[in-house]
Amino acid sequence: MTEHPAENQYPTGIGTSDLHTIQVLGHDLAGELMGRVGFAELAYWLATKRRPTPGQLRVFEAVLVSLADHGFTPTAIAARLTLYSAPDSLQGAIAAGLLGGGSRFLGVTEDTGKYLHDVLGGLGDTDAYTDVDWDAAARDALTAARAARRIVPGLGHPNHKEGDPRTPVIFAIAAEEGMLGPHLKLFAALGRVAPEMLGRALPLNGAGVAGAALADAGLPLPMLRGFALLARTAGLIGQLAEELESPIAPAVYDEVDRHVLYTPPVNPEN
Amino acid sequence: MTEHPAENQYPTGIGTSDLHTIQVLGHDLAGELMGRVGFAELAYWLATKRRPTPGQLRVFEAVLVSLADHGFTPTAIAARLTLYSAPDSLQGAIAAGLLGGGSRFLGVTEDTGKYLHDVLGGLGDTDAYTDVDWDAAARDALTAARAARRIVPGLGHPNHKEGDPRTPVIFAIAAEEGMLGPHLKLFAALGRVAPEMLGRALPLNGAGVAGAALADAGLPLPMLRGFALLARTAGLIGQLAEELESPIAPAVYDEVDRHVLYTPPVNPEN
Amino acid sequence: MTEHPAENQYPTGIGTSDLHTIQVLGHDLAGELMGRVGFAELAYWLATKRRPTPGQLRVFEAVLVSLADHGFTPTAIAARLTLYSAPDSLQGAIAAGLLGGGSRFLGVTEDTGKYLHDVLGGLGDTDAYTDVDWDAAARDALTAARAARRIVPGLGHPNHKEGDPRTPVIFAIAAEEGMLGPHLKLFAALGRVAPEMLGRALPLNGAGVAGAALADAGLPLPMLRGFALLARTAGLIGQLAEELESPIAPAVYDEVDRHVLYTPPVNPEN
Amino acid sequence: MTEHPAENQYPTGIGTSDLHTIQVLGHDLAGELMGRVGFAELAYWLATKRRPTPGQLRVFEAVLVSLADHGFTPTAIAARLTLYSAPDSLQGAIAAGLLGGGSRFLGVTEDTGKYLHDVLGGLGDTDAYTDVDWDAAARDALTAARAARRIVPGLGHPNHKEGDPRTPVIFAIAAEEGMLGPHLKLFAALGRVAPEMLGRALPLNGAGVAGAALADAGLPLPMLRGFALLARTAGLIGQLAEELESPIAPAVYDEVDRHVLYTPPVNPEN
Incomplete structure (x- = not known):
């Protein structure tokens, strides 16, 4: 002291x-x-x-729009239940919704951006890469991931099994704006070679392409999850405004409460 | 069941x-x-x-820009300290920052919007109101607030004692866009009559005028705090991105830790 | 500066x-x-x-035990959904669960304590009060609440309509420990006179009696909600430990997702 | 559907x-x-x-007591700043304090428990281990950690460089209660061999020994961070009760606000 x-x-x-x-x-x-x-x-x-340049800004806004709302996600339901329990604290309900922005759902954007960045770091100068080069790099990356038993983020989607509709639109906007950089090009190549390498098509999901596009648009990698959270804040405000008008939280609570299967621990000494 | x-x-x-x-x-x-x-x-x-109409959108964006960041507020410091303690959870640091979005700081936007709405509810049709009418309504409102010992939200600012620089800009943008509605007109009148009624100038603060402008732009009153939180999310991402590059949290912690004045309870029985 | x-x-x-x-x-x-x-x-x-004295401590522990877990409450469901979305951040899931500790559920403990304190503040010295005196004070309080159209916190329970099983136990423990103070005595009187005053029995609920007991045990009124949150933290840890072993969050999400009734806004211009 | x-x-x-x-x-x-x-x-x-058995419970309570409060930690300061900003939402201030319960501070308890568990998983039956055996196992573990450039959690403390005062007390209580299990024994051995292996004494810190003791007392590893959070909830309630009586948040805010060094980005095109 x-x-x-x-x-x-x-x-x-x-x-x-x-x-x-x-x-x-x-x-x-x-x-x-x-x-x-x-x-x-x-x-x-x-x-x-x-x-931002106009091109960076258009990509950024398109990505934010793509991530703003995904309907009744677990985080949207959690936010609605929190507002139901504590209607006096809108900030608490939004915070509760954001706290679900972790690895399973919102994390894909950040994980994909970082994964692509790591792979790119091992490639040297890619300025003159053709699609053939990118495909070779993607094959190497998938081989390495398989050897390390590491999952490649951004591939596949639980619902959009035949292709995430957001993916081609982000690629198209980035192309229009001259924003197709190495992250998006590598990610596209991963999508092209995945079927032959993995034995099945794993479409590039929209959260992953969002991460690639944000990285190419110049946003900092450690904050990519933050932009997903910013987008989701707008979505949560929509969810909570609707909850005030037309609530579902009481019905969710009631559904669970009515169907409890109570199986207490059976140790007689307890 | x-x-x-x-x-x-x-x-x-x-x-x-x-x-x-x-x-x-x-x-x-x-x-x-x-x-x-x-x-x-x-x-x-x-x-x-x-x-939104183009006019509503321009007012909305201007308000969000006005609320996005206010420097080292207590909520920004809290978010930075949380990131320092839990660097693995960006969502937690953002949530911690938003949780300070309560009555003392961010609440002014919502409180002002609701207060103006309540006063307007007692006025009947104000479509043909002139400034003289608005001033009379504002005097009545201040008289009623004084009688009820109720503080009128949105008046005064701890730092900008001679006028909040955001206030005239929001009024000007709303006027340009044809968005000067009853909330803003009443709020302006409160500013005009405050000196004569309260014996001192209490400038209309930017958070309060934000609430009035959002209400006139058609945003729902129960969610006004939510828009302040949305704006602040962008500010918190900026604060946290900077914290990663150039941290202040360790210095804040150190400052407090070095200057603890420990005065334990002195009850000898304890 | x-x-x-x-x-x-x-x-x-x-x-x-x-x-x-x-x-x-x-x-x-x-x-x-x-x-x-x-x-x-x-x-x-x-x-x-x-x-704490031994008596204060026994009452405090009994109250914490009474509040620790109430099964699948909205806050428990919100915490489980948050862990499902962000399994890497246990602190986020606990925080999300606590953020529902607001007015509707956990707030009753604090609201009741404060309400009783306010009524007691108008009574003067109650040291020599008999049950007849407390009943008279309770009748006055209910009359005043009715006149002010104010709800008396702690009366009634959505499920335990014929009496909350925790209530008599807390009274009994407090009596055993010499901890039946003015808050509990007034609350008991409110329960006795409620049927004649309100035309129906409104049992004293466990969250309300918890607030009265904590106040009589010397805990500070502004923090009563905090003790409910402390108790609930233990419950949430139990809920989340169980969620890791035997999850329900995916089923809750699936239930809602399968039964979405999508009714988009129908304004053709939008 | x-x-x-x-x-x-x-x-x-x-x-x-x-x-x-x-x-x-x-x-x-x-x-x-x-x-x-x-x-x-x-x-x-x-x-x-x-x-819990009486021995498990005594160890559990001693650990919770050891973790409840550490003075003006970054999380305590964040909670106080949040209460200052949003005094209407005690749950938000507690949640903000818990959200700092991540890897840097509270995470040590969980990290140590999991690390010890992983090492023990490679040792086979340790029932007949003597101190010599434990020391050999600890040397192997430190060698492996060094080879993997992995930090061993629970060793060293930023302030208690000559020994954390909590450490011997937890070992003594565990010994008294017959709760010295493999996690604590291995952790003790790590402390014994660390000087010879690492070239300097790295005292076993209290958060680490808490993790070892909780694991030996039968608590589930994935929830160890949760118990640190439970303990900290009690500490945060104390911090926030004190903040209401004797605030420091305004002084922290003022300190930072008065000493801002504003260095805006200098790109002239921006």
């Missing part, structure tokens, strides 16, 4: 404010950003400290 | 999916929404089940 | 540590507390900075 | 209720558990579906 420095400092490049102005990212929030910069644009900028 | 209906049903108008398509709000997500609808536009639509 | 004091200080009476010792509540954690103080005893002590 | 089974069932062995009774773990909550079973005892029982 002795070595107190002359003065602590807490550095940030995001924002600060004084009596008359609010600075965000080096700009005057009121005079330069509000009404001139879109919300998704600002979200990109905050995460990267770079303003 | 007897009256099981023939079949449960869980109604929703938000989304569903089958083998080949994902429906969101009655539209094909891949074919009709991705790349064509912006993220903020979809967020509005999910919350209201109405697609 | 000018007036930096010579040194910040962060006072606490809970704990601190240095190279060789950890202090908790003025005691050496390792030498004086571990193995000598029970966990519930420490929880009481931390919350109040007073070590 | 076709194959609806005749009836869903949701199995549980924890609890259920009907009009007159509440069952927990096969016992009548009101008649058999309340007032007769302690809170920590019930917590153990819920997690394992086995009632």
